[in-house]
Amino acid sequence: MCNLDAIQSPKDVTDVEVIGENNELRGDAGLACSGSRRQRLWELPAAAHCSVIGVGIPAELLRKTLKKIIDNALSMSDYDFHVGAVGHCRLRNPISTALQKLLDRRFAPAVRVFQAAKTKEALVRMWIDAIDDGDVAGPFWAALTHPLCTPAIQEAMINDMHLIQHQACAMFRSDSKDVQFLEKRVADLAAKTSQTQDRQSRQIAEKSVHILGLQQDLSQALGEIKARDRKILALTQQLEAACNAPGDVEAGNVLQEKIRTLSACNQAFTKKIRELERQLQRNDARLHVDRQDALGREQSRHQSLPPAAENEVALLRLSARQVLCVGGRAGNVPDYREVIEKAGALFVHHDGGIEDNQSLLESGLAAADMVICQTGCISHNAYWKVKDFCKRTGKRCVYVDNPSTSSLIKRLTAVACAATP
Secondary structure, three states: OOOHHHHOOHHHHHHHHHHHHOOOOOOOOOOOOOOOOOOOHHHOOHHHHHHHHHHHOOHHHHHHHHOOOOOOOOOOOHHHHHHHHHHHHHOOOHHHHHHHHHHHHHOHHHHHHHOOOOOHHHHHHHHHHHHHHOOOHHHHHHHHOOOOOOHHHHHHHHHHHHHHHHHHHHHHHHHHHHHHHHHHHHHHHHHHHHHHHHHHHHHHHHHHHHHHHHHHHHHHHHHHHHHHHHHHHHHHHHHHHHHHOOOOHHHHHHHHHHHHHHHHHHHHHHHHHHHHHHHHHHHHHHHHHHHHHHHHHHHOOOOOOOHHHHHHHHHOOOOOOEEEEEOOOHHHHHHHHHHHHHOOOEEEEEOOOOOOOHHHHHHHHHHOOEEEEEOOOOOHHHHHHHHHHHHHHOOEEEEEOOOOHHHHHHHHHHHHHHHOO
C-alpha cells in the first residue's frame, strides 16, 4: 500500500500534528456510533474504506479534492493515489475530513432518503431495494453511516459491494465484446447500404434518361400533329372554296383524298401518342417504386422478420407474378416486400394516396396480378378505387385489416391454402 505520509508537504505534517493535540478535531476511530448521530468515515471498518472511496468518488474528483492537501503527489498513478487516500481514512485527519465532507455533499439526497429507516430491518430492506434498482453508490454511503447500522450489517454490506464490483467488471468485459461485434456489424451494414444506394442511383439515372427520351419523342409527335392539324384546316378551307366555285369538281375530289390521307396519318400519330403516354406513366410508376424501395431499404437495413414469421413465409407460395400492396405503414413496407418476394412474386407498393399520386394507382392496378388492400392505413378514395377496380375486372384482392406484417402473412397463407386443391 502506498503511504501518503511520505509525500505530504511540511504544511500537511504541521496540520496532522495540530490535529493530534486538538481535542475538538480528534476522531474516535474504530468506535461505532450510538444514538442518532451518523457515523464518520474514520469510524467505519477499514474494509469499507476501499469500496466507499472507489465507488463513491471518481479518480479525477478525488485528485481535485485533495490537490491542496497533497500538492506534491499529483504525479502518482490513479491506483496509488486511491490506495494512499484509503490508508488515511482510518484516522481523522485533513484528508479523511475532506473526503467526509465530499461524500456527504455528493450523496445528500440518499442520506435524506435513508433517514426514514427507523429500525435495523427497515435499513436492511432499503439497502436490498437499492441493490435491486442498480444504484448503490449513494445508498452504500447513506446506509453504512446510518446510526442504526451495526458492525454485522456493515460487514454484510461490504461483502455485497465486493460482489457487485466483481459482477460489474464481468458485465463490462461482456458488454465490450458485444459493442465490438455490433460496431463490426454496423460497418458491414453501412458498406452494403452504400453499395445498394450506388446501384439504385445508377438504375434511377438510367431510367430517368429513358423517360427523358420518351418525353422528347412525345413532344416531337405533338408538334407533328399540330402541323398536320394546321394543314388539314387549310385543305378543308380550300375544299370548301372549291365546292363553292363552279367547274372545280375534280380539284375538290383531289382535296378530299388529301384530307382522308392526312386524317389517317393524324389517327396513327394520335395512337402513337397515347402509347407513348401510357409507357411514360408506367416508367414514372416504376421510377417512383424504385425510389420508394431505396428509401425503404435504407430505413429497414437493421430490421428483419421474427423467426416465427420467417418459417411461415418459407412455406408460403403465391401463384401471382406481381402483387400490388396499397396502403400500410411506411415503416412496414420493407417487411411486406420481403414476405411477397420470398413467396415468389414481384412486390409493388402504393401508399394509398397519402403521398403517392392517385394517377399511379390505376396503372399499378392494371399491371398487378393480385392486389393487397391495407384497409386500416389507406385513404377513402384509394380504398373505393381498389374495390371498384377489382370488382369490375375480377382481379383477386386480399383485404388486410391490421397493417402488421404478421397479419399480412396470415391472410396470404389463408388465400394460398384456399387456392390449393
